[in-house]
Amino acid sequence: SKRYSITLLPGDGIGPEVISVAKRVLNLAGSLEGIEFNFQEMPMGGSALDLVGVPLPEETLSAAKKSDAVLLGAIGGYKWDKNEKHLKPETGLLQLREGLGVFANLRPATVLPQLVDASTLKKEVAEGVDLMVVRELTGGIYFGKPRGFGTNEDGEEIGFNTEVYATYEVDRIARVAFETARKRHGKLCSVDKANVLEASMFWRKRVIAVAAEYPDVELSHMYVDNAAMQLVRNPKQFDTIVTNNIFGDILSDEASMITGSIGMLPSASLGSTGPGLFEPIHGSAPDIANQDKANPLATVLSAAMLLKYGLGEENAAKRIENAVLDTLNKGFRTGDIYSAGNKLVGCKEMGEEVLKSV
Amino acid sequence: SKRYSITLLPGDGIGPEVISVAKRVLNLAGSLEGIEFNFQEMPMGGSALDLVGVPLPEETLSAAKKSDAVLLGAIGGYKWDKNEKHLKPETGLLQLREGLGVFANLRPATVLPQLVDASTLKKEVAEGVDLMVVRELTGGIYFGKPRGFGTNEDGEEIGFNTEVYATYEVDRIARVAFETARKRHGKLCSVDKANVLEASMFWRKRVIAVAAEYPDVELSHMYVDNAAMQLVRNPKQFDTIVTNNIFGDILSDEASMITGSIGMLPSASLGSTGPGLFEPIHGSAPDIANQDKANPLATVLSAAMLLKYGLGEENAAKRIENAVLDTLNKGFRTGDIYSAGNKLVGCKEMGEEVLKSV
Numbered sequence: 059s060k061r062y063s064i065t066l067l068p069g070d071g072i073g074p075e076v077i078s079v080a081k082r083v084l085n086l087a088g089s090l091e092g093i094e095f096n097f098q099e100m101p102m103g104g105s106a107l108d109l110v111g112v113p114l115p116e117e118t119l120s121a122a123k124k125s126d127a128v129l130l131g132a133i134g135g136y137k138w139d140k141n142e143k144h145l146k147p148e149t150g151l152l153q154l155r156e157g158l159g160v161f162a163n164l165r166p167a168t169v170l171p172q173l174v175d176a177s178t179l180k181k182e183v184a185e186g187v188d189l190m191v192v193r194e195l196t197g198g199i200y201f202g203k204p205r206g207f208g209t210n211e212d213g214e215e216i217g218f219n220t221e222v223y224a225t226y227e228v229d230r231i232a233r234v235a236f237e238t239a240r241k242r243h244g245k246l247c248s249v250d251k252a253n254v255l256e257a258s259m260f261w262r263k264r265v266i267a268v269a270a271e272y273p274d275v276e277l278s279h280m281y282v283d284n285a286a287m288q289l290v291r292n293p294k295q296f297d298t299i300v301t302n303n304i305f306g307d308i309l310s311d312e313a314s315m316i317t318g319s320i321g322m323l324p325s326a327s328l329g330s331t332g333p334g335l336f337e338p339i340h341g342s343a344p345d346i347a348n349q350d351k352a353n354p355l356a357t358v359l360s361a362a363m364l365l366k367y368g369l370g371e372e373n374a375a376k377r378i379e380n381a382v383l384d385t386l387n388k389g390f391r392t393g394d395i396y397s398a399g400n401k402l403v404g405c406k407e408m409g410e411e412v413l414k415s416v
Numbered sequence: 417s418k419r420y421s422i423t424l425l426p427g428d429g430i431g432p433e434v435i436s437v438a439k440r441v442l443n444l445a446g447s448l449e450g451i452e453f454n455f456q457e458m459p460m461g462g463s464a465l466d467l468v469g470v471p472l473p474e475e476t477l478s479a480a481k482k483s484d485a486v487l488l489g490a491i492g493g494y495k496w497d498k499n500e501k502h503l504k505p506e507t508g509l510l511q512l513r514e515g516l517g518v519f520a521n522l523r524p525a526t527v528l529p530q531l532v533d534a535s536t537l538k539k540e541v542a543e544g545v546d547l548m549v550v551r552e553l554t555g556g557i558y559f560g561k562p563r564g565f566g567t568n569e570d571g572e573e574i575g576f577n578t579e580v581y582a583t584y585e586v587d588r589i590a591r592v593a594f595e596t597a598r599k600r601h602g603k604l605c606s607v608d609k610a611n612v613l614e615a616s617m618f619w620r621k622r623v624i625a626v627a628a629e630y631p632d633v634e635l636s637h638m639y640v641d642n643a644a645m646q647l648v649r650n651p652k653q654f655d656t657i658v659t660n661n662i663f664g665d666i667l668s669d670e671a672s673m674i675t676g677s678i679g680m681l682p683s684a685s686l687g688s689t690g691p692g693l694f695e696p697i698h699g700s701a702p703d704i705a706n707q708d709k710a711n712p713l714a715t716v717l718s719a720a721m722l723l724k725y726g727l728g729e730e731n732a733a734k735r736i737e738n739a740v741l742d743t744l745n746k747g748f749r750t751g752d753i754y755s756a757g758n759k760l761v762g763c764k765e766m767g768e769e770v771l772k773s774v
């Protein structure tokens with residue numbers, strides 16, 4: 059039987075609850091496919107800050123690097139919100155992404171027929187939405203230098219950051235995006251602000267250059283302000299979207315809210331080599347932590363992405379995806395996706411139900 | 417009788433059609449309030465490129481500077497999309513904003529009861545939305561230096577921009593935002609990405625400092641990715657939003673699409689002294705140019721903002737606003753906001769109807 063080592067990073071808030079469900083689901087799906095997992099839980103985020111004073115302990119990063127894949131719950135909370143930058147949970151996440159070199163962040167936004175009513179969009183606008191945002195994750199304004207605080211020529215205080223992309227950075231994310239589009243419906247929309255920003259003009263130039271390798275994929279370009287509108291106007295027009303780190307942060311969250319069920323949405327962050335990082339797109343939801351109210355399905359589906367994109371174990375991934383659909387079809391709903399006529403369950407019970415269908 | 421000089425910049429696409437309606441409406445509303453206008457039409461955008469080879473001729477900028485207010489139609493079109501940066505219509509707009517020093521861009525997004533069905537959002541989510549985005553317009557990554565193209569340490573080509581804010585820039589936009597919130601419902605939400613960007617941490621620090629002058633306004637902070645979600649989830653939670661240039665570009669467009677009727681939405685750009693710049697938020701819509709199909713109401717309402725914010729002529733502004741509401745109540749609709757049971761009209765006829773109600 060095959061063996062994989064998985065680093066689990068439960069993190070903060072509802073993180074430990076949803077990770078514990080996903081771990082059980084992974085174990086079961088694995089065992090049915092002849093796969094064994096070696097799980098190692100490591101501290102990260104606010105809980106690591108409380109424990110050892112940094113948001114990403116060295117031991118956590120090196121364990122993650124040595125494993126075959128990393129599954130993260132969620133990080134952050136009011137408690138650490140006012141911390142200095144290097145002591146913020148979010149900084150730990152950025153260090154983890156950088157440390158693992160996971161430059162390609164895949165964020166699907168799918169409206170399941172079972173949950174179409176959860177969207178604030180009209181049914182006819184929301185139904186059938188099935189798009190993928192491919193976000194550049196280790197470059198751009200998140201990591202660009204110079205950055206910091208200083209004074210300008212007039213002696214005024216300033217705060218500044220640098221948006222910067224190099225050829226290899228755009229080329230590699232573009233390739234992931236074209237490959238992704240090719241496996242989906244063959245349409246790729248590159249989002250930028252090339253009518254104003256040089257970094258975006260450069261981005262567009264490289265995306266067009268890489269497009270020559272993918273003549274079968276239909277490439278279009280859209281300005282980011284228009285993309286933010288089009289996601290509201292007619293999200294179905296999109297198949298695969300590729301964009302930079304900050305625009306991807308904004309647009310993928312907007313797209314996820316359009317589905318109305320962000321408690322359902324997984325993500326995968328991949329590098330060229332080494333383990334991928336898999337996490338739900340929702341946050342740590344400190345308000346409902348430790349109350350057995352969290353929706354574990356985004357993390358369960360992140361585990362499915364881990365199997366598919368991280369380990370190439372498509373069969374085990376399919377088992378989990380189908381189990382989630384079965385559970386929804388049976389009418390089980392956590393509070394965030396509850397609607398009349400369904401069965402309201404907590405995090406654990408939702409986990410039990412998924413396990414029954416794996 | 418009072419006299420004001422107004423620079424009209426019809427621009428490209430549907431620009432001339434909507435400006436011509438707004439001019440007639442201004443003339444009539446003015447004459448009924450004892451105001452006389454001196455209009456001067458100047459070239460700008462793509463049409464200026466075609467005419468004199470630059471998107472903002474010097475004569476246009478100096479005429480604009482000398483006038484009491486500037487009313488712009490729309491700029492841009494496929495024809496000039498591939499131009500080099502300094503020959504893009506958009507560059508002319510940025511030069512105009514910078515030249516006039518209009519650092520505060522006010523973009524209301526209001527769902528009128530008459531048009532609630534135009535929104536792609538469910539009625540209960542869209543109805544009653546009435547928010548104002550205060551966008552910083554002459555700073556940040558749009559204007560920050562250094563910017564351009566180059567090579568990095570590894571000899572790789574790069575494209576880069578600088579996001580930078582100085583104390584006076586944040587302070588003055590924050591003051592406009594607090595004043596705006598005070599005249600509305602007293603709630604201000606400052607949107608940033610202070611969990612990642614130093615420029616945002618600085619922004620937040622200054623907004624908090626300025627807040628001390630406005631103890632009656634309730635200030636909150638939100639990360640931009642969350643704001644993009646909340647606008648979809650529950651736009652009614654917002655009263656006034658203040659944010660930087662690029663986030664404001666994205667969020668104000670998202671907010672406008674939430675109303676479902678961007679053909680209705682005006683904007684005002686104000687400086688500390690000198691004339692303000694008023695323009696519809698929609699684009700130049702080259703597809704429907706010269707077909708008498710454009711919705712002139714966003715430009716008519718921009719003329720109302722010109723009267724109110726630019727000239728302090730509240731009565732004349734009210735006349736125009738009421739005339740627009742009357743016209744909608746009578747059921748007149750251009751194609752973009754048409755729904756069954758109403759009367760479909762073209763740009764000119766819509767103008768005639770508004771004139772009847774001024």
Ligand SMILES: CC(C)[C@H](C(=O)O)[C@@H](O)C(=O)O
Binds near residue numbers: 611612
């Ligand atoms: C927590 C934060 C640093 C992070 C980001 O901005 O990338 C989050 O919003 C995300 O999208 O994963």
Ligand SMILES: CC(C)[C@H](C(=O)O)[C@@H](O)C(=O)O
Binds near residue numbers: 253254283509665
């Ligand atoms: C045309 C473009 C330069 C402009 C901007 O980005 O500011 C437009 O999108 C706007 O919002 O007015």
